[in-house]
Amino acid sequence: MMRGGTSRGPVFLARDLPSDPLHRDALLLSLMGAGHELEIDGIGGGNPLTSKVAIVGPASVPGADVDYLFAQVRVRDRIVDTSPNCGNMLAAVGPFAIESGLVSPSDGLTRIRIHNVNTGKLIEARIMTPGGQVVYEGGASIDGVPGTAAPIQLAFLDAAGAKTGRLLPTGAPVDLINGVEVSCVDAATPVMLVRASDLGKSGIETAGSYHTDPIFMAKLEAMRIEAGRRMGFPDAASLVIPKPVLIAPAAAGGTLVTRYFMPHECHRALAVTGAIAAATACVTPGTVAASMVGPINLPTDITLEHPSGRIVVRLESGGGQSGPFASVQRTARRIFEGTVFARRSHLPHDMRLTG
Structure with missing residues (x-):
């Protein structure tokens, strides 16, 4: 479980979840406790900001270091939506990738190119790694999160047209x-x-x-x-x-x-x-x-x-074909790691274990 920016949720290794999207989503709904306003029967926080999931695995495209699939688990509805990206949970992906062994850190600063599977876009995360170790404590602060932490820089290398292919999808500015x-x-x-x-x-x-x-x-x-x-x-x-x-x-x-x-x-x-x-x-x-x-x-x-x-x-020219290069500063924190259990009755019949 990690906080990424002003969001929070579990971060999974892709290999630990079913590859079939229907099975994966059924599992996530059970784990998070979706369908109840408090998500009382799972690890979701009863708020859209704390009912988010990051799934991280080896890169599937050239130029990337890891894949990141974001899933928004609806709180009151038993729905998993993978249509958007989440830039706050994105802040947790780099530290997780290093600590889970997907990426080898550098001494001082580690740059990780993250392929967001939801949009097909690349984002570069810059993680503080003195001595080759991820640090979470630091002097950076972001509004919406108490205290300070180590800064994480996120550079969206070509943000324009993330889902539609065009900066102005209707063809008009208004x-x-x-x-x-x-x-x-x-x-x-x-x-x-x-x-x-x-x-x-x-x-x-x-x-x-x-x-x-x-x-x-x-x-x-x-x-x-x-x-x-x-x-x-x-x-x-x-x-x-x-x-x-x-x-x-x-x-x-x-x-x-x-x-x-x-x-x-x-x-x-x-x-x-x-x-x-x-x-x-x-x-x-x-x-x-x-x-x-x-x-x-x-x-x-x-x-x-x-x-x-x-x-x-921060906006600079030259970021993409139809829009500027954008970067922001975030922070993240590793909260806990362990095993979370699903209810068999929530899963499709072909997923349920016997015994």
């Missing part, structure tokens, strides 16, 4: 959905950006307050589903992508205020992939984000305010 302007952007993850004011919100509300407004949540979900259809996801209602993101003028000296939805609850901080998408939108002419912040030249730091503080995304 679309009109239900009479509201939105920008559909795909950089690290597909998002639908919308001005908070256009939906009657300030954008600086607490994360939990949105869920108490069912009319707003229903409108946001309807817009998300339509945005998903236009982005090439006809089944968006059953997926966690695209992610809706409210944006508003900065309130505390940053570039923008953001409220990121997962998609049915507001994130208490901001997903790394969502931060990269929002930051990239800020420097993409014509988007609702770019119109709000004005012209920005590269290289630049985009500071995005969120309910727990802020996250800084």
Whole structure:
């Protein structure tokens, strides 16, 4: 079990899980306790941020050191969604790969190229390894996590078009959905950006307050589903992508205020992939984000305010064919290791053990 950024979940070696996706997902649902709001019968934390799974194994593509498959296990629904990447859990992949023997560390700093299986993209993680050992203690801090830890740098080498193949999947920087302007952007993850004011919100509300407004949540979900259809996801209602993101003028000296939805609850901080998408939108002419912040030249730091503080995304030119190179700083912690048990009654008949 590891914390990666502002998320937490079990990290498995790929060889320890079934190769059949149906069997794998059935096992994960049982292990995490999905289907109950507290996930009381498993090791999930009863929140989308603590009901995440990372599966790590040998690289399957040239230029990578390891494969990383992310799985979002729904808390209340018995569903495993592998459509998105998770940049926070990504922070745990490098340390895990070293400590599990998948990657040999260097003395001082170890660079690991991670192939995200969900999106097919490569991310370089830079891990502090003095004396060839992973260290978790350090002076770096990230908003949304108490205390300090060793810094982990994540460089998204070509974030644009992570799921759709295009930075602007609809072909336009702005679309009109239900009479509201939105920008559909795909950089690290597909998002639908919308001005908070256009939906009657300030954008600086607490994360939990949105869920108490069912009319707003229903409108946001309807817009998300339509945005998903236009982005090439006809089944968006059953997926966690695209992610809706409210944006508003900065309130505390940053570039923008953001409220990121997962998609049915507001994130208490901001997903790394969502931060990269929002930051990239800020420097993409014509988007609702770019119109709000004005012209920005590269290289630049985009500071995005969120309910727990802020996250800084460094953007530089030359990262990919249609978008900038993006990097962020995260931290991670190894919490425990051991054996977790599934309930046989939750598994398909051909998986159940005898005796």
